[in-house]
Amino acid sequence: MSASVIDLIATEARFGAHNYEPIGVVLSRGEGVWVWDTEGNRYLDCLSAYSAVSQGHCHPKILAAMVEQAHRLTLTSRAFHNDQLALFYEEIAALTGSHKVLPMNSGAEAVESAIKAVRKWGYEVKGVPDGAAEIIVCANNFHGRTLGIVGFSTDPETRTHFGPFAPGFRIIPFGDAAALQDAITPNTVAFLVEPIQGEAGVIIPPAGYFSEVRQLCTANNVMLVLDEIQTGLGRTGKLLAEQHEGIEADVTLLGKALSGGFYPVSAVLSNNDVLGTLRPGQHGSTFGGNPLACAVARAAMRVLVEEGMIENAARQGERFLEGLKNIRANTIREMRGRGLMLAVELHPEAGRARRYCEALQAKGILAKDTHEHTIRIAPPLVITSDQVDWALERLATTLTQDVS
Structure with missing residues (x-):
């Protein structure tokens, strides 16, 4: 050197x-x-x-979109509408088949947002007693590095000397549908899982696992939350990794490739009323859904498909x-x-x-x-x-x- x-x-x-x-x-x-x-x-x-x-x-096409938008308008906050957000919503919903979209910045923010939303849904729609909501996660998971997320990690490197951690999570083995069935209680509001565990070393579950998971979540009124921040947007050879087993998540988390590497953009996508429980003032982000991010994400999605x-x-x-x-x-x-x-x-x-x-x-x-x-x-x-x-x-x- x-x-x-x-x-x-x-x-x-x-x-x-x-x-x-x-x-x-x-x-x-x-x-x-x-x-x-x-x-x-x-x-x-x-x-x-x-x-x-x-x-x-x-x-070059994502770059051009970013430069053009940067000359026009970069940030308004969500206190005002901007002319890119609605188009981003429309295009990502059409691409993924989602009904509602919550724009954020980093992948970890999307995960934290989903945790908040499914808990709120659990209390206000499912009828879980206040403060008792449980979310099931998998051992060797990686969903980010915020304090809330590392609290349900099983990796000592991410947890040691960062506690105390928030309660409300149950950890089961990845790829074991029977373990999921055993872990579900009346207070279970969601199962948060990666379709393929990336940071754990690209761990692929057994064939048929997610079909069983989908059936169990539906039967028990549990939201299936798929963290597709790494696996989504074509990485596994399908738009979303869930498509390999022909299932549909209740909540899907996207990030990373959503901007093609130009800008932090993430999104929580919902196919039901989970995001509908959020009201003005209950959740937000200064940069989430900003016009520069939306213009970049729109171009990133477009080239992914067109090319x-x-x-x-x-x-x-x-x-x-x-x-x-x-x-x-x-x-x-x-x-x-x-x-x-x-x-x-x-x-x-x-x-x-x-x-x-x-x-x-x-x-x-x-x-x-x-x-x-x-x-x-x-x-x-x-x-x-x-x-x-x-x-x-x-x-x-x-x-x-x-x-x-």
Whole structure:
């Protein structure tokens, strides 16, 4: 690394809170699936900012929409109407089949908003006694890092020394419909779950799991809340991951790719009266639903559909997973994925996955480790067959070598 790169990393470490452990590269430019560091080296981005850059870096049509809107109007607050919010509502509802929309900024805000809304629905519609509402969640979940959310995490790193935490959550194993059935009580208002557990290492539930979950939630008048912040908007080869089992959530959470990586935009989508319980003054956000965010999100959704990115994710994801499964390496414990949400889990004796990510960096690929022994692979949905093959060659070389 050059002196300037070392200086930048050192300055970041000196002034910034040490709440991340980034790979040792300083990026300065991006286009499509590629990013460049400050020294001009090019890398294939296989993280996509945790799926936020699904449409590719600096997509020209999203950029144009952002610049045009930034020249006109950026923020009004929800104290006034703006000419982009209604169009955003109309277009995201048409795309997803939703009936009501609550715009927010970050994914964690969407999760917190959904928790508030389903509790309110539980008290005012279902008739749960005040203060007794319960929400069921899954072990190894990741729904964000706010205090409310980490309170029902099972990851010690996210919980230790951050308590006390709010009550009202029950934790069950992921992918176990019987455990859900056993956990439901008359006070259960919602089941909050990821269709695929991303941060846990791209953990895919058994076939038929969500069909059973949907039936159980319907039978017990429990809101099924699907956190599609990572899985949604084409990442798994469908618009929403729920479509792989032909179900429909009561509440769907979107974020990340909703802005194509240009701006924090998230949304709570409801197919029933959950959001209808909110009244003026009971919930809000200064930036939520601002005209700049809405214009960016509208463009991000439009290019996703018009440019066939969802279908491409299905094709290239199948090609990528098949190629990964053809790699013969003693280091590999399991390959798994759906669409372009993929993971390579290593045997513990192979060492930390971070070392392999650093070795991949030297070969022009940026990927990120999770849970010590898993490499996540999630390139932008605009990746081509040639680029998939290029990545597979380098992954095969890296996974079969000694990186200790």
